[in-house]
Amino acid sequence: MITFGFADFISLVISAFIILPIVVFIRESGYVIAGMLFGIKNPRITIGTGPRLVRVGMIDIRKYYHLYSWFSYDDLTHKSKWIYVCIYSAPILTNIVVGITLNLLIVNDVLEGMSSFWDRFIFYIFYYVLFDVVPMRTLNGKPNNGMIIYEMIRYGKRTDFCPEPFLPSTTDTEEEIKNQDKPAKNKKN
Template sequence: MFGLKDLIGLIISCFIILPVVTFIRETGYFIISGLLGAKNPRLTIGSGPRFFKFKFIDIRRYYHVYSWFSFDFIKAKSKFAYISIYAGPILINAAVALVINALLANDFFEDSKTFWNRFIFYVFYFVLFDAIPMKTVNGKPNNGMIIYELLRYGKRIDYNEDPIIPGTTEAEEEYQKEVEKMKEIKWKEVEEEETFYTDKKG
């Protein structure tokens, strides 16, 4: 039976564990691409309007599971380099899960064992989702499919022109356009409200 304890566990999973695991996954891209000479890397956490930006970290106002990594280009342009980048999220999540699992097996975190077991569950969920080759939204290949295609054919063969890892400059331009649209909508709402009250008084 789903009770209060389960509800609390669900809230913790949705608003603490999932965002943290997602962030760890994105750092896999960041670390590997950084080693390969990525230019203009950025870790975006959350969605919606920007809360603040500091160097390569971009924090958005709506904190949730949505985080992503971008860069403009990398110096090392080889099949091995791209395989390494797409393998980054899989490797970092697997490493984190195995370390925590080993600590739990050696009686660490006894007081918070349920939390860490749940944490490992979500980490391995992302590992499986990334590692098993499959097509996702709009026919986009996941990391496992890209790695498979690179190993077998030496290139992506999915014919999807959208980049799996977006360019930071393009992403920033898109964001600025969205900000302008939001401002326009807000001003229209203010103008309509003022017109409504003016008409009402008249």
Template sequence: MFGLRDLVSLITSAFIILPVVIFLRESGYFIISGIFGVKNPRLTIGSGPRIFKFGVFDVRKYYHVYSWFSYDSLKRKNNFSYICIYAGPILTNLIIAVTINALLANGMLQDYKTFWERFIFYAFYYVLFDAVPMITINGKPNNGMIIYEMLRYGKRTDYNNDPFIPATSDVEEQYQESMNKIKEIDEEKEEKG
């Protein structure tokens, strides 16, 4: 039976653990791409209107599960660079999950064991769905498929011209257009109301 304790666990998982795991996943792109000379990196957390932008972090108003990494260009463009960048999120979540699991196995973090076990679960969840090659619902390949294609064919084989990781300048341009549309709609409402 679903009780109050289960509700608290669900809220903790949805609003604390899952967003942190997603943030760490997206940070994997950022960390690895920095090694290969990424230009204009940005880690966007959430969606909708911007709350603040600080350095590479762009924090938005609405639910923070929707996050992504963007950059404008790479200094070292080669297959190895791209494979490493797309492996970054997989490796980041894998390393964190294995480390926390090892700490739990060695008697550490026992005070919050249930919390950390859920954290490990979500980290491995993202590792699984990032690493197993597949085409996602929007018709684009996941990281595992990108890595597989780069290793097997040496190139992208899905014939999709959209970039796997969007350019930061394009993301900013789309954001400004969206905010202008919202502003126009708000102004129209004020004139009518």
């Protein structure tokens, strides 16, 4: 008896390379929406890690897997503890709204067919909500959104017990990209 067949493999590939990148993009877009409301300067959504593949406007797509993605910016026009709470709550709320909307569309037969696709999509939407809302630190010591929100409300600061900034600024990221590109250009000459 085969428990993981070809159809399961195709489902895995669809989940990993179609659904997850879309869910990550939706999540990161929540930051942008909130940031725009509070005068964000130089916003950027970075999808993946490693060398840059392409940059289109504020979207920066990297070579390696998309699960490690982030939103960065240089500064905010308006700053307060509650503005930061709103910005870090935005991806959670964005995923909740998208998940509930999709669920309602499925229940009301607006999205008919491809039920396993939409079930997985909604699953990953709420997967990110769960790991965003429960306050915790990642293996590298950086706080997730839940921890940032908790610390901002309780202590009035963005990060705690983390030697490096939670989010690199967009300008710092661009400098890093330029520095990565220099050795590659020198090798060609």
